Amino acid sequence: xxxxxxxxxxxxxxxxxxxxxxxxxxxxxxxxxxxxxxxxxxxxxxxxxxxxxxxxxxxxxxxxxxxxxxxxxxxxxxxxxxxxxxxxxxxxxxxxxxxxxxxxxxxxxxxxxxxxxxxxxxxxxxxxxxxxxxxxxxxxxxxxxxxxxxxxxxxxxxxxxxxxxxxxxxxxxxxxxxxxxxxxxxxxxxxxxxxxxxxxxxxxxxxxxxxxxxxxxxxxxxxxxxxxxxxxxxxxxxxxxxxxxxxxxxxxxxxxxxxxxxxxxxxxxxxxxxxxxxxxxxxxxxxxxxxxxxxxxxxxxxxxxxxxxxxxxxxxxxxx
Amino acid sequence: xxxxxxxxxxxxxxxxxxxxxxxxxxxxxxxxxxxxxxxxxxxxxxxxxxxxxxxxxxxxxxxxxxxxxxxxxxxxxxxxxxxxxxxxxxxxxxxxxxxxxxxxxxxxxxxxxxxxxxxxxxxxxxxxxxxxxxxxxxxxxxxxxxxxxxxxxxxxxxxxxxxxxxxxxxxxxxxxxxxxxxxxxxxxxxxxxxxxxxxxxxxxxxxxxxxxxxxxxxxxxxxxxxxxxxxxxxxxxxxxxxxxxxxxxxxxxxxxxxxxxxxxxxxxxxxxxxxxxxxxxxxxxxxxxxxxxxxxxxxxxxxxxxxxxxxxxxxx
Numbered sequence: 001x002x003x004x005x006x007x008x009x010x011x012x013x014x015x016x017x018x019x020x021x022x023x024x025x026x027x028x029x030x031x032x033x034x035x036x037x038x039x040x041x042x043x044x045x046x047x048x049x050x051x052x053x054x055x056x057x058x059x060x061x062x063x064x065x066x067x068x069x070x071x072x073x074x075x076x077x078x079x080x081x082x083x084x085x086x087x088x089x090x091x092x093x094x095x096x097x098x099x100x101x102x103x104x105x106x107x108x109x110x111x112x113x114x115x116x117x118x119x120x121x122x123x124x125x126x127x128x129x130x131x132x133x134x135x136x137x138x139x140x141x142x143x144x145x146x147x148x149x150x151x152x153x154x155x156x157x158x159x160x161x162x163x164x165x166x167x168x169x170x171x172x173x174x175x176x177x178x179x180x181x182x183x184x185x186x187x188x189x190x191x192x193x194x195x196x197x198x199x200x201x202x203x204x205x206x207x208x209x210x211x212x213x214x215x216x217x218x219x220x221x222x223x224x225x226x227x228x229x230x231x232x233x234x235x236x237x238x239x240x241x242x243x244x245x246x247x248x249x250x251x252x253x254x255x256x257x258x259x260x261x262x263x264x265x266x267x268x269x270x271x272x273x274x275x276x277x278x279x280x281x282x283x284x285x286x287x288x289x290x291x292x293x294x295x296x297x298x299x300x301x302x303x304x305x306x307x308x309x310x311x312x313x314x315x316x317x318x319x320x
Numbered sequence: 321x322x323x324x325x326x327x328x329x330x331x332x333x334x335x336x337x338x339x340x341x342x343x344x345x346x347x348x349x350x351x352x353x354x355x356x357x358x359x360x361x362x363x364x365x366x367x368x369x370x371x372x373x374x375x376x377x378x379x380x381x382x383x384x385x386x387x388x389x390x391x392x393x394x395x396x397x398x399x400x401x402x403x404x405x406x407x408x409x410x411x412x413x414x415x416x417x418x419x420x421x422x423x424x425x426x427x428x429x430x431x432x433x434x435x436x437x438x439x440x441x442x443x444x445x446x447x448x449x450x451x452x453x454x455x456x457x458x459x460x461x462x463x464x465x466x467x468x469x470x471x472x473x474x475x476x477x478x479x480x481x482x483x484x485x486x487x488x489x490x491x492x493x494x495x496x497x498x499x500x501x502x503x504x505x506x507x508x509x510x511x512x513x514x515x516x517x518x519x520x521x522x523x524x525x526x527x528x529x530x531x532x533x534x535x536x537x538x539x540x541x542x543x544x545x546x547x548x549x550x551x552x553x554x555x556x557x558x559x560x561x562x563x564x565x566x567x568x569x570x571x572x573x574x575x576x577x578x579x580x581x582x583x584x585x586x587x588x589x590x591x592x593x594x595x596x597x598x599x600x601x602x603x604x605x606x607x608x609x610x611x612x613x614x615x616x617x618x619x620x621x622x623x624x625x626x627x628x629x630x631x632x633x634x635x636x
Contacts, residue, residue, distance in 0.1 A: 217418040223374045224413070225433045225482070226406035235432075239423050315466040316422060 006311055013307045017300055024296045025078050029071055031292075032285045061085075083290030088282040093290040096275065101294060103172060104264070104271030107187060108256050111194035116249055118195065119202020124238060126203065127210035128229075139207065146200030150259065154193045154266035161189060170268040190267040194260070198252065205248050210241035243314055250306030254299025321522045322348040322371070322490065327384035329366055329375070329546075331592075338592035340366040340379070341546045343617065348539075353516055353523040355537025355554070357530050357569070359589050363546035364526045368492045371524075372411055373401050388490065406433045410483035412493040412512075415476030420467035427453065427463040430482045437486055452481040456511060473504035477511065484515055491516065494526045509536050530569050534558055539625070542566050545590040545600035547617065552626035562621045562628035565601045599630070607632045 058064040062073065077084065083093040119142075126138045145153075161167040168174065168186045213219065214237055222236045261273035268274065272291055279287040310317050329341040341363040348354045358364045369375045371386055373393060386393045388409065393401065410433075413419040420429055431449030434440040440448055450463055456477040467475055476496060483491060493512060497505040513536050516523045527533050533540060534554050541551040542565060550563040561567045568585045575582075587604035590596065596603070598613040605612070609632055621633040 217413060218421045220374060221413055221419045221479070221482075222421070224372055224406060224411040226402050226404070226436050227432075228402060228436075231436065236421050236424075240421070314423065316468050 009311050009317070010308065013304055013311075017304045020300045021297065024293065024300065025075055026071075028289050028293055028296075029074050032289055033067065078293065083293065084286035086279075086284055086287045088279070088284040088287065093286045096287065097272065097290050097294060100270060100272045100275040100291075103269065104257065104260055104273060106172075106183075107190055107194070107264075107269060107271060108260055110187075111191050111198070112253060112256055114191075115195045115199035116202055118199040120206050120242075120245070122199070122203040123206025124210060124233070124241075126207040127214065127241075128233065130211055130214075135207075138203065142200035142203035144200075145196045146198075146204070148197060150193060150197050150262040151266050153197060154190070154263055157189045157193055158266070172270055186269075190263045190269055193263050193266075194256075198256070198259070201248065201252070202245070205245060206241065209244045210237055213237045213241045216240070239313075243310075246306050246309055246313070250302045251299075253302035253305075254295075257295045257298050321350040321389065322346075322524075323385075323387040324367070324371075325385045325387070327367070327370065327386065328382040329363070329370055330380055330382055331376070332378045332380065333593070336593050339546055339595050340592055341370070342595070344384070344543075344546070344548055346541060346548065346551070348522055348524060350522050351520045352538040353513075353525055353536055355533035355540040356524055356526040356543065357528065357533050357540060358543035359528060361545075361589055361592060362543040363592075364528075364543050365494055366546075367543075368411065368494045368524065368526050371490075371492055372405055372409060374405070403437065406483075406488075407437045407439075407486045408488055409490040409492065410486065410488040412480050412483045412491065412496045414495045414498050415472065415479035417499065419479050420475060422467055425464050425466060426458070426470070426478050430478060430485060433482065433486045439486060449481070449485065452485045453478065456481045456484075456515075472500050473507065476500060476504075476508050480508075480511060480515070484519065484521075487519060489522060491521045491523045492526070493523060495528070496525075497527065497529065497532055505532060506535075512536060531573050542569065545595060546592060547600055548629060549601065550626075550628040550630075552628075556626045562626070562633040563601075563630045564605050564607050564632070566628075568604075601630075 055064070062070060065073075074084075081094060083097070085091065086093050086096060089096055122138050122142060126135045129135045158169045161169050167188065169189060170186075172186050173179075173182050174186075219232060219237060222232050227235070257272065259273075260269075260271055261276055263269065264271045264273035265277045272294060276288065276291045276295075279291065324344055324346040327341055327344040328339075331338040331340055344363070344367065346354070346367075356364045356367065366375070366379070369379075370381060371393065373396075375381070381394060388404075393404075396404070420426070427446055427449045430453055431440070431445040434445040434448060439445075450460070453463055454460075458474060458477050458481070462470060462474060462478075467478075470478065480496070491512075496512065497508050500508060509532060512523070512525070515521065525533060525536055530540075534557075537554050539551065539553050540557045542549045542557070542563065544565050550557065550561065550566045552562075557566060558570065561570060565585075568583075571583045572585060573582070585604055590600050590603075599605070599608070599615040602608045602612040602615075611631055615631055617629050618631075619627055620630040621628040
C-alpha cells in the first residue's frame with residue numbers, strides 16, 4: 001500500500017514538472033518578443049544596413065515567418081536542446097551555455113553545500129541556547145550577512161584582497177594556468193561571498209523550526225523516557241525541524257543560479273550568471289532565452305527533488 | 321513510596337509570577353493508584369512534571385521535596401535523575417495529542433527507553449517492544465506504522481506500552497483518557513488498571529474527569545488553585561465528601577438517566593497570577609463564612625487518611 005501510493009505521488013509530481021517545463025518554454029518565447037529593440041539592427045551594428053540586407057538576415061534567422069511558426073519551431077528545437085545561434089557570438093547557444101553552466105556549478109555546488117551545513121549548524125546551536133547571549137550573537141550575525149547586498153560584500157572583499165595582495169579577485173584561472181590550486185585561489189572570494197550571503201536564511205529558518213519542534217509534546221515524551229540532550233536533539237528534534245528546511249533548500253538551489261549573476265559579475269567568473277549579464281548588454285535574445293530556460297529548469301528540478309525527498313522522509317506526505 | 325512535602329512551584333510569565341502549586345503535601349503508598357483531580361490550572365499536571373523533573377524552563381521549584389523510597393528527587397544530580405526517568409518513574413501523556421514522534425515507527429519509539437537505559441539494543445529491543453505492544457492490544461500491522469496512521473485509542477495504547485516497557489515502579493498518567501471517545505476511555509482505563517495490578521505499579525492518575533478517576537483510583541486528591549482541597553479513599557470522596565468544592569465537582573457530573581439537573585460551579589477558577597488571601601474557593605462557595613477570608617489552610621476535617629481543608633465542613 002505504501003509503495004503504490006508513493007509511486008502515484010511521484011507520478012503526479014513528475015507530470016506537474018513536465019507541465020511547468022512546457023509553460024516555461026512558452027513563456028520564454030513570449031517574453032523576448034515583447035522586449036523593445038530590433039535584433040537585426042543590433043546584430044549588424046551598422047546604420048547603413050540596407051533594406052535588402054535586413055530582409056536577407058530576417059530570412060536567415062527565420063524572423064520573417066509568422067509568430068506561431070516561430071513558436072512551434074522554437075518549442076521543437078528547445079525540446080531537442082537546441083536554443084538557436086547566438087546573435088552576438090554567432091555560434092550555437094548551447095555551446096556557450098554548457099561550459100558556462102559547468103563553471104557556475106563548480107562555484108555554486110560547494111557554496112550551496114557549505115552554506116546549508118553552516119546554516120543548519122548555527123541554527124541548531126542557536127535554538128538550543130534560545131534567548132541566551134550566544135543565541136542572539138549567532139542570530140544577529142546571520143541576519144547581518146543575509147541583509148548585505150551581494151555585490152557590496154563582494155566589492156568589500158575585493159578591496160580587502162587588493163589591500164592585502166596575492167589573492168586573485170577576478171576570473172577562474174590565471175592566464176595559461178589550469179591547475180586546481182589556481183582554480184581554488186580564484187574561487188575563494190566568490191565562494192566566501194556566496195556562503196556568507198546565503199547561510200543566514202538557513203540559520204534563521206533552522207533556529208525557528210527547531211525552536212517550534214522543541215516545544216512539541218513528543219519532545220517532552222522523549223525527556224520523560226530519560227533521553228539525554230544529544231538523543232533529544234539528533235533523534236527527535238532535528239529530523240522534524242529539517243522538514244520545513246527541505247523546501248527552503250530546494251527553492252534556494254534554483255535561486256542560487258540567479259543569485260550567482262551578481263557574484264559572477266563582480267568577480268568576472270565565467271559562469272552562466274556572467275553570461276546572462278553580458279548577453280543583456282548585447283541584446284542577445286537566443287542566448288538569454290537559453291540561459292533563462294536553464295535557470296528556470298533548475299528551479300523546477302530542485303522543486304521536484306524536494307518533493308521526492310519529502311515523500312521519502314516524511315511518512316505523512318505519501319498518504320495525502 | 322512517594323511523599324510530597326510542602327511543595328511550592330511557580331512559573332515566571334510575561335504577566336508576572338504564577339503560583340502553580342502551594343504547600344502541597346501528598347503521600348502515595350506502594351501499589352496503589354492515586355487519582356489527582358482538578359480543573360485546568362489547578363496544578364495537577366505541574367505536580368506530575370515536577371515528579372519527573374521535566375518542568376518547563378520558566379518553572380521554579382521554590383521549596384519542598386518529593387521523595388521516592390526515601391530519596392529526595394530534588395537533591396539528585398541531573399544525570400542520576402535522567403537515569404530514573406523512564407526506568408523507575410515513567411509517564412503516560414495524552415496520546416491523542418502529539419505525544420509520539422511523527423517520523424518514527426511505533427515499534428522504534430516504544431522500544432527506545434530500553435536503548436536509552438541500556439537494557440537492550442537493536443533487534444532485541446525491537447522484539448521486546450513488539451511484545452509489549454501485543455500486550456497492550458496493538459496488532460502486528462501497527463508495529464511498523466507511523467503515529468498519523470493510528471487512531472487516538474491506538475496511540476494512547478502505544479504511549480502506555482512505551483511507559484511500561486522498562487517495568488517502572490511508578491507510573492504517572494497525565495490525562496491519559498482526554499480526547500478519546502467514551503468507549504475507548506473505558507478500554508484505556510481498564511488497560512491501565514490491569515497493567516497496574518499485574519506489575520504492582522504505584523500509579524498517579526491525573527485527570528479533570530472525576531467519574532473516570534473513581535473507576536481506577538484507590539484514593540483521590542482534589543486540587544484547586546494549586547492547593548490540596550480534599551484527599552481520601554475513593555469511596556469516602558464519592559460518598560461523604562467534606563469539602564464544598566468536592567461536592568460541587570460531584571454535582572457537575574452529568575447523569576445519563578437524567579433525574580437530576582447538572583449544576584455547574586458558578587464563577588471562574590482563581591488566577592494563579594493573583595491568588596486571593598484565605599480560602600481559594602471562597603468566592604465560588606455557597607457555604608463561605610466571614611472567617612474564610614482569613615483561613616490559613618489548617619486541616620478542617622480529618623478521619624484517618626481522609627482530610628479536607630475547609631473550616632465549614634459540617635455544612636456539607
